[in-house]
Amino acid sequence: MDMEKLLKTAKERIHDRLDGVGRLSGKVVIVTGAAQGFGRGIAEELHREGATVIIADMQFAAAKEVAEGLGERAAAIRVDVTDEDSVREMYAETVERFGGVDLLVANAGVLRAGALASYEKKDMEFVTNVNYIGTFLCCKYAAAVMQAQHEADPSATFDIVIMSSKSGLEGSNRNFAYAGSKFGVIGLAQSFALELCSSGIKVNAVCPGNYLDGPLWSDPETGLFVQYLRSGKVPGAKTVDDVRRHYEAKVPMNRGCLPIDVARAILYCVEQKYETGQAIPVTGGQVMLN
Numbered sequence: 001m002d003m004e005k006l007l008k009t010a011k012e013r014i015h016d017r018l019d020g021v022g023r024l025s026g027k028v029v030i031v032t033g034a035a036q037g038f039g040r041g042i043a044e045e046l047h048r049e050g051a052t053v054i055i056a057d058m059q060f061a062a063a064k065e066v067a068e069g070l071g072e073r074a075a076a077i078r079v080d081v082t083d084e085d086s087v088r089e090m091y092a093e094t095v096e097r098f099g100g101v102d103l104l105v106a107n108a109g110v111l112r113a114g115a116l117a118s119y120e121k122k123d124m125e126f127v128t129n130v131n132y133i134g135t136f137l138c139c140k141y142a143a144a145v146m147q148a149q150h151e152a153d154p155s156a157t158f159d160i161v162i163m164s165s166k167s168g169l170e171g172s173n174r175n176f177a178y179a180g181s182k183f184g185v186i187g188l189a190q191s192f193a194l195e196l197c198s199s200g201i202k203v204n205a206v207c208p209g210n211y212l213d214g215p216l217w218s219d220p221e222t223g224l225f226v227q228y229l230r231s232g233k234v235p236g237a238k239t240v241d242d243v244r245r246h247y248e249a250k251v252p253m254n255r256g257c258l259p260i261d262v263a264r265a266i267l268y269c270v271e272q273k274y275e276t277g278q279a280i281p282v283t284g285g286q287v288m289l290n
């Protein structure tokens with residue numbers, strides 16, 4: 001579908017949404033990187049609140065499994081957020097199938113840690129491409145669709161929520177490519193918020209703490225717990241549980257962040273009608289704003 005047709009369809013079908021029961025009933029939501037981890041959990045929570053959810057991911061088989069598990073009001077779409085054509089196609093398919101887009105959760109993200117002296121340019125480019133450029137591309141086309149919808153119904157409002165991190169609020173030792181990209185997307189959120197405010201589009205970022213139960217940390221072979229145990233990063237830790245407790249102890253609320261915690265912050269972004277351009281910590285008190 002070309003852009004002109006895509007925007008015309010979005011305008012015509014602004015009220016053409018599937019019914020659900022819940023706080024997001026009738027809303028079409030795209031969650032990128034939703035085949036696993038935070039994205040998957042967030043998509044499941046938002047679906048429970050009545051949204052129609054698009055499980056958008058480059059791991060298509062896994063995305064399909066998640067969508068099939070949800071049943072009605074869910075679909076998987078293959079996307080590579082670093083590829084502009086692929087991103088445009090994601091919106092075209094969403095608009096064609098579900099009539100538009102009400103909320104984008106720009107969640108797809110990657111992490112490659114390493115010390116400055118040995119860190120390679122290709123790793124910097126990889127992280128920046130997915131986390132920063134990919135977020136820009138997803139927001140660019142979300143905004144185009146939402147602006148067309150707003151023209152068709154000026155009373156309607158829409159949301160973009162960008163997944164930053166607590167590493168978007170304070171530096172992260174030997175993890176600068178990631179932290180830099182997560183600081184960067186807060187700059188995008190603030191700037192897009194200014195530009196899109198008059199089109200009824202709020203743009204906010206959420207900044208979760210560590211999802212200790214997610215695959216990034218808990219995968220028994222590749223997770224950060226086993227990696228940190230093997231590398232001796234946590235002094236005195238003899239088991240994976242010791243490493244876990246070390247990270248839990250950094251959080252005043254004494255546990256890792258869960259998808260439901262992030263989903264609640266996203267629901268706040270959508271439901272409130274008088275705030276935009278904010279970066280909301282979801283860290284159990286680990287990072288506090290001034």
Ligand SMILES: NC(=O)c1ccc[n+]([C@@H]2O[C@H](COP(=O)([O-])OP(=O)(O)OC[C@H]3O[C@@H](n4cnc5c(N)ncnc54)[C@H](O)[C@@H]3O)[C@@H](O)[C@H]2O)c1
Binds near residue numbers: 134165
């Ligand atoms: N896990 C944490 O502790 C934590 C903490 C704060 C913020 N975050 C952020 O939350 C988001 C999700 O993290 P996660 O830990 O669930 O990661 P994850 O690795 O478990 O999942 C990321 C998903 O993104 C997809 N993805 C990666 N590159 C993509 C691309 N180019 N196009 C489309 N999809 C792509 C992957 O296939 C995967 O399904 C990221 O933005 C991450 O930075 C994570």
